[in-house]
Amino acid sequence: MKLYRFSPIQNRTQMIEALKHIHVACNALSMQSMGRYLPVAGNIGIFCHYDDEFTFLKKLQAELTDLSSCVYGKYFKLHEPIVISETRDIPKTMYSFLYIRKPDPNKNQVGDLDFYLEPEKYAKLKQSLHEGKVIKGARILPNRPDLDLIELSDPNIDAVGFIGDKKWQ
Numbered sequence: 717m718k719l720y721r722f723s724p725i726q727n728r729t730q731m732i733e734a735l736k737h738i739h740v741a742c743n744a745l746s747m748q749s750m751g752r753y754l755p756v757a758g759n760i761g762i763f764c765h766y767d768d769e770f771t772f773l774k775k776l777q778a779e780l781t782d783l784s785s786c787v788y789g790k791y792f793k794l795h796e797p798i799v800i801s802e803t804r805d806i807p808k809t810m811y812s813f814l815y816i817r818k819p820d821p822n823k824n825q826v827g828d829l830d831f832y833l834e835p836e837k838y839a840k841l842k843q844s845l846h847e848g849k850v851i852k853g854a855r856i857l858p859n860r861p862d863l864d865l866i867e868l869s870d871p872n873i874d875a876v877g878f879i880g881d882k883k884w885q
Contacts, residue, residue, distance in 0.1 A: 721874055722826055724769035725762070728776060734762055735811075736800055738827040741875035743806045745868040746831055749854045750879075753806055754831035758884030759791050760798070761815035762827040773816045781814055791815045791884070813884045828876045830865070830884065838881035842866060854879075 722734040738760060746754045764770040781792035791813040798811040811829070833841065845856050845866065857865045857878070868877035 719821075720765050720824055720826070723765040725764075725773060726769070731762065731773065731776060732798075734826055735760055735798060736803070738762070738829060738875045739800045739809060740803055740806060741826070741873050742829045742831075742868070742877035745853060745870060745873055745875070745877045748870065749851050749868050754833065754879065756809050756811065757830035757832040757880060757882060758811055759787075759813040759815060760811045760827065760829040761791075761817055763817045763823060763825050764819045765821050765824075766819055770816065770819050777814055777816050787813065787884070825874050825876050828878065830882075831868075831877055831879045832883050833879055833881055835881040838866075838879065841879070 722730060722737065725731050725734055743753050746752070762773060764773060777792060780796075781794050783792060785793035787793075792815070794812055794814055798814070800809050800811070802808045817827075842856060842864075845851065845854065853868050853870045855867055855869075857863055857867045864880065866879040868879065
């Protein structure tokens with residue numbers, strides 16, 4: 717029995733398939749929680765579950781990104797953006813930054829991405845959640861005061877999305 721949908725990722729093709737899955741799954745979260753597909757901020761991350769997978773993906777990341785162009789010590793700017801064609805009714809999207817998360821066998825998600833809201837709209841959404849508004853699958857990111865994000869999740873979807881007011885382009 718395979719514990720994780722894509723792990724261990726062992727080649728570039730599998731990585732691209734995982735990224736496409738993260739893209740579709742997170743957009744499903746956006747539609748479920750927000751009633752529409754939010755624009756992406758431009759970053760996407762793969763979550764590793766095995767040490768060998770992490771080693772392989774970090775080597776691949778070194779080939780695909782500019783290791784001197786890094787945000788928060790983990791998001792690396794891609795030499796060429798990853799473009800995902802329109803899928804179902806999800807618009808064509810471009811990702812400019814790639815993150816590879818260290819193995820955590822206790823978390824089954826394939827990965828994550830950030831969505832973007834204009835600062836005023838983001839502040840209004842966050843305030844509504846602070847005031848107790850219930851939005852299916854949405855919550856202010858708990859236990860991380862250093863990150864100003866709203867988390868989108870669903871136990872039946874193996875990816876996690878975040879809404880913020882910063883772009884990664």
